[in-house]
Amino acid sequence: MRGAPAAAVPAAYLAVVLLWSTTPLAINWSLPVGGFAFSLFARMGVGLLCALALLQLTGAGFPLRRGVWPAYLVGGGSLFGTLSCVYWGAQFIPSGLISVVFGLSPLVTSIIAAIWLGERALTPVKTLGMALALGGLFVVFGRGEELGGDQAVTGLAVMLLAVLINAMGLVGMKRVGGTTPPLAITAGIMLVSWPLFGLAWWLGDGSLPQQWPSRGVLSILYLGVFGSVLGFGLYYYLMKHLATTTLAMITVLTPLLALLLGHLFNDEVLPPQVWLGAVVICIGLYLNLRGGRADARVLVAEKVG
Numbered sequence: 001m002r003g004a005p006a007a008a009v010p011a012a013y014l015a016v017v018l019l020w021s022t023t024p025l026a027i028n029w030s031l032p033v034g035g036f037a038f039s040l041f042a043r044m045g046v047g048l049l050c051a052l053a054l055l056q057l058t059g060a061g062f063p064l065r066r067g068v069w070p071a072y073l074v075g076g077g078s079l080f081g082t083l084s085c086v087y088w089g090a091q092f093i094p095s096g097l098i099s100v101v102f103g104l105s106p107l108v109t110s111i112i113a114a115i116w117l118g119e120r121a122l123t124p125v126k127t128l129g130m131a132l133a134l135g136g137l138f139v140v141f142g143r144g145e146e147l148g149g150d151q152a153v154t155g156l157a158v159m160l161l162a163v164l165i166n167a168m169g170l171v172g173m174k175r176v177g178g179t180t181p182p183l184a185i186t187a188g189i190m191l192v193s194w195p196l197f198g199l200a201w202w203l204g205d206g207s208l209p210q211q212w213p214s215r216g217v218l219s220i221l222y223l224g225v226f227g228s229v230l231g232f233g234l235y236y237y238l239m240k241h242l243a244t245t246t247l248a249m250i251t252v253l254t255p256l257l258a259l260l261l262g263h264l265f266n267d268e269v270l271p272p273q274v275w276l277g278a279v280v281i282c283i284g285l286y287l288n289l290r291g292g293r294a295d296a297r298v299l300v301a302e303k304v305g
Contacts, residue, residue, distance in 0.1 A: 009241050012234045016250055019231040021257040024098035025266055026219040026227060027090050033216035034209035036087040037201040044194045046224025047232075051187035054229065062184055070176040071185060076192025078169020083193075084200060085162035092155030094268040096259030096278075100140060101159040103255045103281045106288055107133055108167040116171050125287055132284030139277035170247070173239060182237040186229060252285040 030039040055062050090098060107130050141156060180188075238247050255278045262268040 009238065012238055013250065016231060016234050016238065017253045017257075019227055019234075020250060021099065021254045021261060023223065023227045023231070024090070024095040024258050025261050026223050027087060027098070028095040028262075028266060030216050030219035030223060031087070031091060032211070032213050033220060034207075035205060036091055037197075037204045038209060039216070039220055040083055040087045041194075041197040041201040042220050043223045043228060044190055044197050046221060047228030048187065048190040048194050050225050050229045051183060051190055051233075054183060055187055058183070060181055060183055062187055063180060068180050068184075068188060071173060071180060072188035072192050074172040074176055075169060075185065075189035076196070078165055078172065079189055080193045080196040080200075081165040082162045082169065084197075085158045085165065089155035089158040089162070092151040093159070094259075094262055094270060094274075095266055096255070096262035096268060096270065097140070097156065097274065098159060099251070099255040099258035100274070100278045100281060101137070101156060102163055102166075103251045103278075103285055104133060104137060104160070104163050105167055105170075105251045106249050106285055108163055109170055110288070112167050112171045113174075116175065125290055129284045129287030129290075132287060133281045134284070136277040136280030136282075136284060139273050139280060170239075173236070182233045182235075182240070183229075185236045186232040189232070190228065246289070249285065249289045252282055252289065255282060 027039075030043065033039050033042070052062070054060075086098060110126070141153065235247075259268075259270065259275065259278055263270065
């Protein structure tokens with residue numbers, strides 16, 4: 001864990017799992033406030049203000065030297081692309097499916113990490129896990145009309161694009177993240193991405209909401225404060241103490257919990273193939289994680305030998 005306190009990393013890991021499990025539902029609830037572009041722009045604005053305030057209160061400082069800007073730019077660009085796809089797709093699919101699709105992040109991340117970072121990606125167990133997870137995805141996609149028709153299939157496809165962008169950003173951040181504190185990284189990424197979200201809103205509708213439903217407003221505040229500042233801060237903290245694929249395995253724990261929350265609190269009735277596909281994806285991702293551990297033991301044995 002590279003010198004991190006013994007309980008800090010597990011606690012941060014659990015917190016991120018809980019935050020990511022509730023984020024899809026909060027996104028769905030925030031959409032009525034001005035549509036997806038405004039709600040996303042507002043969320044990032046709240047998050048940026050909170051991050052800057054915390055930096056001021058803690059005296060941590062906000063580095064703006066030349067060496068930190070690659071991380072800000074890579075993270076900000078990735079965040080803009082990922083969340084733009086997520087919020088657009090969230091208009092057409094149940095909230096729980098966001099986590100189900102994002103469960104594929106470890107698979108995509110491990111392949112990209114193998115190319116960019118030289119990490120081993122394909123062992124027999126990991127290959128089996130990838131095959132199962134992809135099979136689970138096909139089960140979810142199987143009968144798109146039961147998820148809302150053609151628009152649901154398009155929404156799922158855009159979610160897959162978000163997964164790819166997020167995985168590329170994760171691996172890119174591992175390369176350029178350096179030693180910048182997590183909160184500063186979070187603020188820098190939001191500083192870069194917020195104008196992009198504002199431009200997207202202005203080019204789209206550009207008008208303020210006519211109605212401000214309380215649930216939607218509270219969801220934006222929750223996403224801005226907890227889902228963005230706390231969630232991203234803990235995420236980049238974990239990035240410094242965990243391997244890329246281990247960090248991405250957070251998504252193994254979130255799909256079924258997110259589906260359950262959507263069913264309980266948003267009355268989302270999902271066809272059986274979605275639950276079956278989600279279970280298969282989680283099993284595949286678990287095997288992918290076990291394959292990564294086995295691969296690590298092989299590397300240790302090779303070094304000892």
